[in-house]
Every structure is written in structure tokens, then in C-alpha cells.
Amino acid sequence: MPIQSNEVELIRIPGGINAEAIVMALRGHGIPARSHGEIVGEIYGLTLDGLGEVSIFVPQEYLEEARSILSAGEHGDLMISDDDSVEDAKSGDC
Numbered sequence: 001m002p003i004q005s006n007e008v009e010l011i012r013i014p015g016g017i018n019a020e021a022i023v024m025a026l027r028g029h030g031i032p033a034r035s036h037g038e039i040v041g042e043i044y045g046l047t048l049d050g051l052g053e054v055s056i057f058v059p060q061e062y063l064e065e066a067r068s069i070l071s072a073g074e075h076g077d078l079m080i081s082d083d084d085s086v087e088d089a090k091s092g093d094c
Contacts, residue, residue, distance in 0.1 A: 007057040008058065008060050008063055009057055010055075010057065010063065010067070010070070012053050012054070012055045014053055014054075020035065022035075022056055025069060025073060026058065029069055031058055031062045032062065033056055033057065035054050035056050036055050037052070037054030
């Protein structure tokens with residue numbers, strides 16, 4: 001799927017499994033997100049010289065919020081609850 005005119009690349013990471021977890025976390029916070037990457041990397045599980053890299057795209061208007069969510073995840077401040085929704089651990093809702 002080509003990049004939509006209002007989409008921007010949020011992050012590029014090795015491996016589709018990691019990308020899907022990030023996409024689901026963003027969607028859990030109400031941010032429309034999608035991943036796009038090389039099919040060869042998915043088939044063979046390769047992440048060499050950019051092969052197997054996956055980009056995550058969000059609409060431009062969600063970019064700052066998405067960056068905040070990624071930052072919270074990197075610092076261990078996000079949790080996935082038993083009902084598979086993503087929550088902010090600092091909010092006390094967990």
C-alpha cells in the first residue's frame with residue numbers, strides 16, 4: 001500500500017513482529033497506524049542491510065501523540081492489560 005498523502009513515517013524498525021506490537025499499541029490509544037515493509041524480510045526472517053525493515057506510518061496530525069506513546073513504551077510506562085487494550089501505567093488505571 002503506498003503512503004497516503006497525510007501519512008508520515010513514525011519509526012523504522014527491524015522485523016515485522018516488533019512493528020505489529022507498536023501498531024497495536026498506537027491503535028489502542030486511538031491512533032490510526034499501519035506498518036509497511038519488505039515482504040522478503042517477512043518470508044525469510046531477514047533483517048540485513050535494510051532488508052526486513054518495517055516502517056510504521058501515522059497520519060500527520062497524530063505524529064506528536066504517537067511519539068509520546070513510543071517514548072512512554074521505551075521507558076516502561078505502557079502496559080497491555082488482560083483485555084488486550086493498551087493503558088498508560090502512570091495514569092493509575094492499570
